[in-house]
Amino acid sequence: MPHELRFATFNVFNLALPGSRFYAGQEPWSIAQYDAKISWLAQQIDRLDADVIGFQEIFSQDALKDVLARTRHYRHAHHIGSDPQPRDGHLSPSVALVSRLPLLVPPILHDRLPRNLSVVLPDTPLPMTRFTRPVLQVELALPGHGSLHAFVVHMKSKRPDWNPDEADDDPYHLGMASLRSLIRRGTDALGLRYLMTDLQLRQRVPLVVLGDFNDDAAAVTTQLVMGSGRRDRSALYERLFDSYRIQSGRDPSRDVGFSYLHEGVYQTLDHVLVSEEFHPRSPYAIGEVLEVIYLNDHVGLRLAAASDHGQVVVRVRLFDQDGVS
Template structure:
């Protein structure tokens, strides 16, 4: 077992409607009882204690102050967010992202909006976080936390319509969601590359992607060369991003655990991407991936009394180890 001096652990954790009562999430009927809220907080604390992570990226945060206090009590003195959830009276929507860290967060900001033309502006569905954290083994590291647009149809309404019109509305709405998710991914990638050119720091991007990384809208994140320009692969190598799972399981001997289930159908929606400094062939290596852990027992083998207020996602962690250690 490696000591914490030899390794660091980074996790992404979708909390699933983290909102303290008496407030409601999305609908006036969605209010935790005091007992349910305590059960949810206890489940989260138990998961975090088990993971023993050094940096945790959170999605679906409504009660920011409550989460900051909970994380402080668990030994995470550094905590940031860059947005506030929308609330009308006591009904909350549009949850935000957050980061908790055992190590100093030097800088933090939202990834900015993008102006494709003077008359239009692109907004992220949920503002990504860009934080600079001073990590052991690595030094200053750029951390990007995301929760890309969901697969739910965009811009739909509940007005009564003929069946065929509802069908077309849903199909168009899903395509709009795909376009939004794709723009979010590609514009964030542009921000990551621009920042890398300025500061040349290692980076980690993690969060809930809401689709498998093999989806077409994420092609730019994993692109490594310009089409039909093979020499561009080497020139672009400092800017490559790698799926941490692929670095951990390079021989393909083990199957990838799912991080979300829709009924009996599982999929991988939660990812940790690492910059070139963590790849085996890195020119300037900082650390290597020594473990990849998916906390999913609450999804694949739930125990009701223990997991009744759990997340609907698995928690994904990666362990980064000093070179020369195993």
Template sequence: MRPTEFPQPLDTLMVATCNVLNLANPGRLFYENQDPYSQTEFERKITWLGERFRALNADVLAVQEVWDDAAFKGALGRGGMRYDFVVVPGAENNDTQHGAQGTPRVGLATRLKVEAVQSFADFPPGFQVDVPGIGQHTRFERPPLVATLRMKHGQTFNVLTAHLKSKRPKFLQDALGQPTEDRDDRKVVALASLRSLIMRGAEAMALRCLVIDLLHRTSVPLVVLGDFNDTPDSVTTQLICATNDIAYDRTARDVALFNAYDLQGDFALKKDVAYSHIHQGAPYVLDQILVSEEFLPNGRNSVGDVRRVDYFNDHLHEGRDRTRSDHGFVRALLRLKLPSPPPAQSASPSPTDATAPSNIPR
């Protein structure tokens, strides 16, 4: 038997991550320095996104840069996609809420049964980080979202959607949003870039803490996906994954993450098109899908594998247009073993807490 083959049937699971580039309702100001979308622009944007969502056809669709959940739902509908569960915490549109304010949010759409969902804004106690000129960085700019999902045959897994701080320099501003630093001074630019790095590193550290809470001494698989604003080999991504720790600590595998692209099966079609963003003409992988050890083909605790990872990035060569996206979309085909049948006589399961994802301390 090949190492990547399982002796029993597997369920397939398609997951995808999409940075949708400022998805907002028409006429709604989202950034002070950008004009709102006209109705025509908005129609073009949700039509374009709808077509991409239909092509992805994911069971779990994670999105970043959503200002209005109504716009996200509109794009799903425009693509003819039906998802029973759609959520973008902090970007709701209703009688009392008018979308995200200050910064866009991450969201999730899924066809699977949702056992629990929770958004995390604050860093764990004691894990705040000082940023020069700003003070303590204590919370995510865009809170990550964790959901516990159940597949049709009963397999449970957690999915974490994130969007880390960008590399754009973080300049100081006054209460009215006016700059208080000389942005033409290259030394000031260097300090502002350091602020962004520290903030992204702090968010990566806090995300790592969340990953540990989800994985430590549990067999529930975890999929982490989103826009990391850094490459797979970067310090921040490796901080989240902690894969290198396995070389000298056998117990580290329990809480490590692995890049799905590196775990693809033997029959995966691989070629040099694995990038999700182009900056100054150079391709980068910023949008990533990471998985826990349960998806390792030869892992001691394997319950599945990564069959294929695809990059939908042709539109990055079509020119900049805010009615599209400046990020490629990434999709992974995962497989999970069917659960073993229960014993003939077993104790009744305990009631499930449906307010928080499994294995997260309350």
């Protein structure tokens, strides 16, 4: 019988323990705020009802454990992640994965960029040699189809990347800070593309990428992750695809989703990308993307306990081993 799975990505918005400072200039959560936050997150996770969930903006894995303990369906799920480590005196959030599918091997946390990638940033003495936030890679058992590699990512935001001596009212400084931010996000994207290419060169394996890309699916950085731009546009191998664009259950040209609202502009920054094993034209397809769902009612309401991002859920139907859907 065909088997359905759900994959989701969830930026939880600064999940930290009460009293713990996560950003300079921002007050820690009080006990009451923390209690309301983890209750809302637990309720939302149960609404997702996804088999695999990638999380972003985790400042404490213990806080995520508190969230999971309040859920109905994830108290015994696998929880993979590590607390963020300070860099240059700053604390940047980490990622995590929660899965109801079994883990096959120990997870990998990629901190350094692959292939000795090193990118020089303007007006900065040291090159970029690490991901902005580590990338989590987990190999999971896929019912009837061996395994699947899931990557959880959180790309550099569009906020200007300031040097300490730069003034935010100087047009040159603002331009350079914005350029550094773009280069960092692009480098994150290239590093992720290298990780997946190196994996696919070793073995043909289904992939899913769950993350906050801080850019839409048509952006150069996201397209870089997807492996777009090849001369042979019909080639599917080593590429990734936006689930939203290949879903069979809805027409994406008529059904517009969003996951973020900034200054009145609706954007989709959170994506679930899949490899050709879930593409309808691939001879190696083991399943199909049925539907992409956005849980975003809370974004416009700006609820105090809620995330500032919508959640993306992808329904996938796995084929029988004989390829029957």
